[in-house]
Amino acid sequence: MIDNFADKAADWDSPQKIKMTEKYVTELLKLVTLHKNQKALELGAGTGLVGFKLLPKLNSVVFVDTSAAMLEILKRKIKPDDKVELLHGDVLLYTKNDIDLVVSNMAFHHIINIKDVLKHLYKITSDHAKIVISDLVSEDGSFHNFEEVPHKGFETEDLSAQFEDAGFKNIKSYVYSTLKREKSDGKMHYYDQFILLAEK
Incomplete structure (x- = not known):
């Protein structure tokens, strides 16, 4: 498995990433108790920025990521009393059906097989479980400097329909933040972020 984040992991926890995480967690806590x-399970956990913020309010967190380098950074944050599991690889490898909350911040656009992943999330979640994801509203590809990624953001109506097809209900989404970045063309680019809540 190629680690596309191997050269990014060491510097991942930047002030910008931390600020983005705090915005997402603040919004998430408005939607779920x-x-x-x-x-909980954090999908595309990276260095665990979201999961570690939520852990004090939970029993335990499963961190899932395909990047070994990211998970190595995450491991350094674990304290002796933390109840956590680390899974290196695809979330499809997780087979227990004991997850009460799935969270994911800016990772869904890296998932190739979203349909399969959503069906699997339905299988591994408990009754009345909730999923709260954040990602980009459809953009022109410039967010990743036109590098190949599976999705250039999402139309939230289309993504909501995929959640519904997988069995989830009470789905709602809305734009909650806008990222501002100066690109190589010297211009400021703006990218809307949505948050989506779904219930089992």
Whole structure:
């Protein structure tokens, strides 16, 4: 498995990434109430920025990522009393059906087989589980400097329909943040981020 983030992991926890995480977590907590008996799974966990913010309010967190380099950085953050699991690879490798909350921040556009992943998330989640993801609204590809990624953001209606097809209900989404970046053309580019909530 090629690690596309091997050269990015060491510098991943930048002030910008941390600020983006804080915005996502703040919005997430408006949508769901966390409990100390819950087990969460962070999909595309990277260095665990989201999961570690939520962990004090939960029982445990499963961190899933395809990048070994990212997970190595994550491992350094684990304290002796933290109840965490690390899974290197595809979320399809997780087969227990005990997840009460799935979170994912800016990772879905890297998923090739979204239909299969959503069906699998339905299988591994408990009754009344919730999924809260954040990602980009459809953009022109410039966010990744026109590098190949599986999705240049999403039309939220289309993505919501895929969640519904997988069995989820009470789906809602809205734009909650805008990222601003200066690109190589010297111009400022703006990218809307949406948050999507779905329930099992």
